[in-house]
Amino acid sequence: MSEKTYQEINARIRSGKAVVVTAEEFIDIVREKGLARASREVDVVTTGTFAPMCSSGAFLNFGHPAPRIKMHRVWLNNVPAYTGIAAVDAYIGATELPEDDPLNSNHPGEFRYGGGHVIEDLVAGRPVRLKAVGYGTDCYPRREIETTITIHDINEAILFNPRNAYQNYNCAVNLSNRTIYTYMGILKPNLGNAHYSTSGQLSPLLKDPHFKTIGIGTRIFLGGGIGYVAWHGTQHFPAIQTDASGKELGPAGGTLAVIGDLKQMSPRWLMGTSYLGYGATLSVGIGVPIPILNEEIARYAAATDADLYAPIVDYGEAYPNRKPGNLGYVSYAQLKSGKIVVQGKEVPTAPLSSYPRAREIAGILKEWIQKGEFFLSEPVKLLPSPADGLTGKVLKG
Amino acid sequence: MSPRKIVLRFGPEISDKPIIYRLVKDYDLVMNIVKANVNPQKEGIMVLELTGDNYEQGLKYLREQGVTVQALTHEVVRNEQRCTMCGACTAICPTGALYLDRPGMEVRFDGDSCVVCQLCVKACPVRAMEVKL
Numbered sequence: 001m002s003e004k005t006y007q008e009i010n011a012r013i014r015s016g017k018a019v020v021v022t023a024e025e026f027i028d029i030v031r032e033k034g035l036a037r038a039s040r041e042v043d044v045v046t047t048g049t050f051a052p053m054c055s056s057g058a059f060l061n062f063g064h065p066a067p068r069i070k071m072h073r074v075w076l077n078n079v080p081a082y083t084g085i086a087a088v089d090a091y092i093g094a095t096e097l098p099e100d101d102p103l104n105s106n107h108p109g110e111f112r113y114g115g116g117h118v119i120e121d122l123v124a125g126r127p128v129r130l131k132a133v134g135y136g137t138d139c140y141p142r143r144e145i146e147t148t149i150t151i152h153d154i155n156e157a158i159l160f161n162p163r164n165a166y167q168n169y170n171c172a173v174n175l176s177n178r179t180i181y182t183y184m185g186i187l188k189p190n191l192g193n194a195h196y197s198t199s200g201q202l203s204p205l206l207k208d209p210h211f212k213t214i215g216i217g218t219r220i221f222l223g224g225g226i227g228y229v230a231w232h233g234t235q236h237f238p239a240i241q242t243d244a245s246g247k248e249l250g251p252a253g254g255t256l257a258v259i260g261d262l263k264q265m266s267p268r269w270l271m272g273t274s275y276l277g278y279g280a281t282l283s284v285g286i287g288v289p290i291p292i293l294n295e296e297i298a299r300y301a302a303a304t305d306a307d308l309y310a311p312i313v314d315y316g317e318a319y320p321n322r323k324p325g326n327l328g329y330v331s332y333a334q335l336k337s338g339k340i341v342v343q344g345k346e347v348p349t350a351p352l353s354s355y356p357r358a359r360e361i362a363g364i365l366k367e368w369i370q371k372g373e374f375f376l377s378e379p380v381k382l383l384p385s386p387a388d389g390l391t392g393k394v395l396k397g
Numbered sequence: 398m399s400p401r402k403i404v405l406r407f408g409p410e411i412s413d414k415p416i417i418y419r420l421v422k423d424y425d426l427v428m429n430i431v432k433a434n435v436n437p438q439k440e441g442i443m444v445l446e447l448t449g450d451n452y453e454q455g456l457k458y459l460r461e462q463g464v465t466v467q468a469l470t471h472e473v474v475r476n477e478q479r480c481t482m483c484g485a486c487t488a489i490c491p492t493g494a495l496y497l498d499r500p501g502m503e504v505r506f507d508g509d510s511c512v513v514c515q516l517c518v519k520a521c522p523v524r525a526m527e528v529k530l
């Protein structure tokens with residue numbers, strides 16, 4: 001079995017000879033040439049995903065005014081940011097909402113503007129209203145400040161998302177007899193529709209189920225710029241799904257924590273997002289390059305929509321009450337066909353994750369690598385894999 | 398004054414009932430059906446021009462039957478810059494005006510099939526669907 005190293009692949013990128021293809025293209029190459037030859041000939045497979053990712057946010061350092069202030073509370077366009085860190089540092093979280101937002105008092109609430117929209121405004125270079133109050137100390141005497149900033153005016157803006165790029169996600173349906181408003185969109189009663197949210201065969205973590213290549217320090221496409229995998233994401237519980245007969249149905253449960261300089265990102269790939277009746281969030285574009293180091297990695301990277309499955313979960317009753325189990329599994333090929341069968345009923349499907357944008361990300365990342373602008377980084381440490389057996393805890397109370 | 402256009406939406410539990418018949422028979426209203434459609438989920442949608450002395454009572458009857466009634470005075474347009482082609486609107490749109498073009502999975506908007514029910518305006522996560530007066 002032929003093996004390649006990161007150094008060899010990077011040397012080929014430097015000399016303009018690397019063979020870089022998107023995950024969609026790689027599937028066709030494997031079909032045409034077979035796995036062994038495809039694995040030898042291709043150096044890098046690029047992936048992509050663009051979808052709402054709630055566990056996102058940005059660390060900001062505003063710089064000190066004269067006189068200085070220890071910011072005790074901060075608002076950006078009226079959205080509170082977390083300031084329980086140093087004087088003029090704050091963290092703006094994607095799902096934060098203005099204090100005067102009507103929330104769900106007139107259900108379903110609209111959640112038109114939140115932390116994700118602040119991040120979009122910042123990254124777009126649009127002016128953002130900053131308000132801060134302090135309690136006054138001998139070294140930081142100022143009590144309040146109200147001013148307008150742009151991302152260019154402040155010292156640092158660092159996107160740090162503790163959980164992104166979910167490996168796989170539920171296909172959400174509603175068995176109840178009322179319309180429900182969820183983070184999986186509007187779900188009509190009595191199995192009226194089914195929503196899913198991954199880019200399937202283009203999705204980064206579906207293409208490296210055993211975390212053979214993705215780890216701390218992996219350089220990635222993040223929000224239109226360059227970012228890095230910082231750690232495994234929160235709730236990182238990777239596993240291989242199986243059906244009752246033990247047939248493998250692809251992976252689920254892995255997540256990434258990612259970091260990057262917000263100043264070099266783009267509002268096309270970080271968009272403020274609102275879910276009716278649920279809340280505000282941020283849609284994030286992520287692309288991960290997979291080095292084809294050997295045939296095993298190639299085999300996983302060649303997985304198609306027909307090989308990858310999502311569990312069907314009832315959001316009317318089972319999910320909110322944390323009842324285990326599901327209504328069966330369905331492949332991404334079935335989901336993308338536009339209809340699936342659940343409990344004997346044909347149900348129309350719709351994605352929440354943009355497949356065209358995922359394809360665009362994989363294409364951009366491919367271009368960066370081909371031009372020699374983006375090199376692969378060998379992880380400092382690989383992320384925990386299904387073999388590590390991580391599982392989620394239940395909060396008592 | 399030209400007759401007012403209204404959009405009626407029928408849930409699957411009432412789309413097989415003779416509601417329009419009762420509207421003519423009991424309320425003596427004059428109507429012109431501009432568009433009518435029942436989708437595979439048995440949700441009905443109808444665009445009507447409606448006139449008559451009992452107009453308001455007729456609308457009240459419709460609402461009592463569970464029909465959603467809206468005036469058709471607007472147009473829905475897509476902000477192409479804002480739309481990410483995610484597809485979240487496509488199973489919500491009752492007439493198939495918003496649909497996925499397979500296999501590329503691009504979201505298309507056919508304005509001619511739109512009945513301005515405005516469900517997409519709030520369902521769109523990035524608020525790319527806008528109402529124009």
